[in-house]
Amino acid sequence: xxTIRKFERNQFLSKFETSEQLKCSLFSFQGIKTPIYxxxxxxxxxxxxxxxxxxxxxxxxxxxxxxxLSQWEERMWKGRFxxxxxxxxxxxxxxxxxxxxxxxxxxxxxxxPKAEDNKIxxxxxxxxxxxxxHDEELLxxxxxxxxxxxEIIPEATVPNGAILIIINVRLSGVIxxxxxxxxxxxxxxxxxSWQMATPAEYGHVFLVPWGSxxxxxxxxxxxxxxxxxxxETNNPSFHLFYDSSSPxxxxxxxxxxxxxxxxxxxxxxxxxxxxDGRTGTHISTVMDYPIKALLFECTYNIKMMVEVxxxxxxxxxxxxxxxxxxxxDCGKKTFLFLQxxxxxxxxxxxxxxxxxLFRSRSEFDQVTEDAMRKHLNAVxxxxxxxxxxxxxxxxxxxxxxx
Numbered sequence: 098x099x100t101i102r103k104f105e106r107n108q109f110l111s112k113f114e115t116s117e118q119l120k121c122s123l124f125s126f127q128g129i130k131t132p133i134y135x136x137x138x139x140x141x142x143x144x145x146x147x148x149x150x151x152x153x154x155x156x157x158x159x160x161x162x163x164x165x166l167s168q169w170e171e172r173m174w175k176g177r178f179x180x181x182x183x184x185x186x187x188x189x190x191x192x193x194x195x196x197x198x199x200x201x202x203x204x205x206x207x208x209x210p211k212a213e214d215n216k217i218x219x220x221x222x223x224x225x226x227x228x229x230x231h232d233e234e235l236l237x238x239x240x241x242x243x244x245x246x247x248e249i250i251p252e253a254t255v256p257n258g259a260i261l262i263i264i265n266v267r268l269s270g271v272i273x274x275x276x277x278x279x280x281x282x283x284x285x286x287x288x289x290s291w292q293m294a295t296p297a298e299y300g301h302v303f304l305v306p307w308g309s310x311x312x313x314x315x316x317x318x319x320x321x322x323x324x325x326x327x328x329e330t331n332n333p334s335f336h337l338f339y340d341s342s343s344p345x346x347x348x349x350x351x352x353x354x355x356x357x358x359x360x361x362x363x364x365x366x367x368x369x370x371x372x373d374g375r376t377g378t379h380i381s382t383v384m385d386y387p388i389k390a391l392l393f394e395c396t397y398n399i400k401m402m403v404e405v406x407x408x409x410x411x412x413x414x415x416x417x418x419x420x421x422x423x424x425x426d427c428g429k430k431t432f433l434f435l436q437x438x439x440x441x442x443x444x445x446x447x448x449x450x451x452x453x454l455f456r457s458r459s460e461f462d463q464v465t466e467d468a469m470r471k472h473l474n475a476v477x478x479x480x481x482x483x484x485x486x487x488x489x490x491x492x493x494x495x496x497x498x499x
Contacts, residue, residue, distance in 0.1 A: 130254055132168070132253075134164055199454050199455065205295040238260060256308075259308060260306055265302075301352065303350050305348065320406060324431070326353075327424045331427050332427070335353060335427075360423070363450075366385060378498075391490065402431070412486070418482070422446060437478050
């Protein structure tokens with residue numbers, strides 16, 4: 098049994114007993130109120146003939162989109178970010194794949210604390226710890242509702258099972274001293290410091306499941322929730338990302354950004370190997386792209402697509418195959434990028450999508466499509482393993498379509 102206490106300005110950090118107890122009970126949101134976006138029960142996974150994925154006209158801004166952007170911009174004007182990402186220079190890399198490059202000298206690739214580099218965080222969930230100490234970085238929450246239509250509650254306590262929408266403030270700390278063991282408990286005196294958020298693009302946020310039943314691995318429930326968020330945001334610029342080999346593997350999380358244009362992978366040709374007219378589900382291989390990728394599309398409802406993707410990702414996890422996900426086009430398209438274990442280098446979902454960040458002016462100026470193509474190809478899953486995944490997807494989808 099271990100308890101950690103932080104000594105800073107004569108204040109002590111609340112003690113915890115075990116990491117599991119910490120994750121489930123200690124860092125509650127008691128007393129913290131935040132806007133809550135409740136998603137209506139008129140779900141995109143409804144099998145009845147009630148229409149398409151989104152009933153919001155494309156020209157109208159959705160409630161969720163307006164809430165996210167207003168909260169994010171408010172934090173920007175309050176100086177919560179290290180820099181103004183909207184002023185970053187972006188260019189199209191010359192070549193037929195139209196890869197995108199951003200020059201961002203303030204970008205911090207280690208935007209999340211790594212347990213091995215931070216003794217204070219070894220047993221502490223960085224997201225929950227973060228939100229409790231800097232509740233302003235919690236923009237709002239998204240939760241399911243039994244009501245038919247979606248709604249915003251301007252201020253309420255965080256409901257169990259919600260998705261936290263937060264900006265990526267980084268925690269760092271140094272252990273000042275460790276006292277002797279008392280009753281089997283170590284008392285650690287620590288200094289905590291916080292770094293401002295380093296967004297990768299406009300509207301960059303983290304989406305973190307929270308609660309006693311919150312999710313620690315990617316599954317059908319987490320995918321469905323994120324697709325619902327994408328659908329209800331109803332903004333084609335909004336893109337959701339997930340990386341299976343993230344540096345903060347202690348907790349499932351997604352990221353989201355707004356991009357003014359399509360990402361390069363969205364413009365690539367595809368070869369469809371499964372189609373189901375009843376559900377509007379299509380599964381395709383992305384062609385002429387340096388990293389192996391599948392495209393899951395749904396034009397009507399996403400129940401079957403979610404189940405196929407969930408089973409496929411479960412297989413990838415069992416085989417320890419790293420993968421990344423891009424959700425775009427208001428939830429209608431989901432890209433699955435497959436990486437290899439043969440290299441220690443793992444690319445983020447936005448890099449797999451063809452969007453690259455550079456901290457150096459010289460690297461930004463000199464980047465070529467050929468270099469980025471080789472960069473992607475070096476981490477791509479091999480042909481034989483990719484064919485196995487394709488066959489698995491086809492088999493799962495065919496079984497569910499019967």
